[in-house]
Amino acid sequence: MNGDNDVNRSTTHTGPFFADPALVAFGDSFYLYPTTDGNENWDSDNFRVLGSRDLREWTDLGEVLRLGRDVPWADRNAWAPAAAYRNGLYYFYFTANDNIGVAVATSPTGPFIDSGGPIVARGQFAGRAIDPAVFVDDDGTSYLIWGNTVAHVARLAEDMVSIDPESVTAWEHPAFREAAHIHRRGDIYYLTWSENDTRDPAYRVRWATGESPFGPWIERGVLLEQSPADGIFATGHHSILRVPGTDEWLIAYHRFAVPDGDGFHREIVIDELVHLPSGDLSPVRTSADSIRLTQPALPETLDT
Numbered sequence: 001m002n003g004d005n006d007v008n009r010s011t012t013h014t015g016p017f018f019a020d021p022a023l024v025a026f027g028d029s030f031y032l033y034p035t036t037d038g039n040e041n042w043d044s045d046n047f048r049v050l051g052s053r054d055l056r057e058w059t060d061l062g063e064v065l066r067l068g069r070d071v072p073w074a075d076r077n078a079w080a081p082a083a084a085y086r087n088g089l090y091y092f093y094f095t096a097n098d099n100i101g102v103a104v105a106t107s108p109t110g111p112f113i114d115s116g117g118p119i120v121a122r123g124q125f126a127g128r129a130i131d132p133a134v135f136v137d138d139d140g141t142s143y144l145i146w147g148n149t150v151a152h153v154a155r156l157a158e159d160m161v162s163i164d165p166e167s168v169t170a171w172e173h174p175a176f177r178e179a180a181h182i183h184r185r186g187d188i189y190y191l192t193w194s195e196n197d198t199r200d201p202a203y204r205v206r207w208a209t210g211e212s213p214f215g216p217w218i219e220r221g222v223l224l225e226q227s228p229a230d231g232i233f234a235t236g237h238h239s240i241l242r243v244p245g246t247d248e249w250l251i252a253y254h255r256f257a258v259p260d261g262d263g264f265h266r267e268i269v270i271d272e273l274v275h276l277p278s279g280d281l282s283p284v285r286t287s288a289d290s291i292r293l294t295q296p297a298l299p300e301t302l303d304t
C-alpha cells in the first residue's frame with residue numbers, strides 16, 4: 001500500500017475480512033494476529049486475535065488492543081501486528097499512525113498494556129514505520145524487522161520493548177515494498193517480503209537468503225504470487241511458522257477475498273512452505289485448497 005486511494009472496487013464478499021497475518025504457536029495452540037480489514041483505506045482502530053488447535057478451525061478470541069483507548073498516542077491505521085513470547089510475557093507489536101508500538105500481556109489474548117510510546121517512531125528511520133515482524137534466533141536473541149520502501153532489522157533489547165539503536169540495519173531493493181519477515185532453518189536465514197501495492201493483483205512475496213539476520217541478502221526470486229486461472233489475486237503480506245517440534249513449515253498470507261475482494265477486503269489463508277534439500281524454498285501455490293480462515297469457519301461475532 002502507499003496511502004492514496006486510487007482503487008475502490010465494490011465487493012459482494014460478506015466477510016469477516018482480515019489481512020496481514022502474524023501466525024504464531026504459543027503452548028499447544030496456534031494464534032493469529034491480523035489487521036481487521038473491510039474498511040476503506042485500512043481505517044481500523046483495533047486488533048483482534050484468532051485461535052486454533054489444529055490450524056483449520058479458528059475461533060475469534062476477541063479484541064486485544066484498541067488505539068485511542070489503550071494506546072493514547074495513536075488512534076488510527078491499526079495495521080499488521082506481530083507477537084512474541086519471552087520469560088512469561090507476551091509482546092504485541094503493531095502499526096499505528098505510521099509508528100510501531102509494543103504492548104505487553106501475561107496471556108496471548110491480552111489484555112495488552114501499551115508500553116507508553118512508539119518503539120519505532122514515524123520519521124525516525126528512512127521509509128515508513130509500518131509492518132513489524134519479530135524473529136527469535138536459535139540463541140534466543142530477538143530482532144525487530146519493519147519498513148515500507150526500506151526494510152530495517154534491529155536487535156531487540158532484553159526488555160523486548162526497545163531496540164538497540166546501534167544495530168539498526170537498512171536494506172533496500174527495487175522490488176521491496178513492505179512486510180519483511182525473517183526465519184531461519186539450519187544455517188540459512190531467509191528474508192521474505194511483499195512486492196507491489198496490496199491493492200494490485202500482482203502483490204506478491206519474494207525471498208532472499210543470508211548468513212545472519214542482518215544479511216547480506218542474496219535475492220532469490222518470487223515465492224508466492226497470484227493465480228488468475230483460479231480467480232486468486234494479490235497474494236502478499238505473510239508470516240512463516242515452524243510447527244513446534246517438527247520440520248514442517250507454514251506460510252500464512254492474505255489475498256483478495258474470494259470472490260470479489262479487493263485491497264481493502266482481504267482474506268487470510270495458510271499453505272505449507274517447503275524447504276528443499278538444497279535449502280531453496282519451493283514456490284508456494286495458492287489455490288482453493290489453501291486453508292481459509294474466513295468463510296465459513298469463523299462465527300459472526302466481529303464488531304468491525
Ligand code: FUB
Pocket residue numbers: 001019020035042079080095130131178179198237
Ligand atoms: O493492511 C494495511 C497495509 O496493507 C499493511 O501495513 C501492508 O503490509 C498492506 O498489507
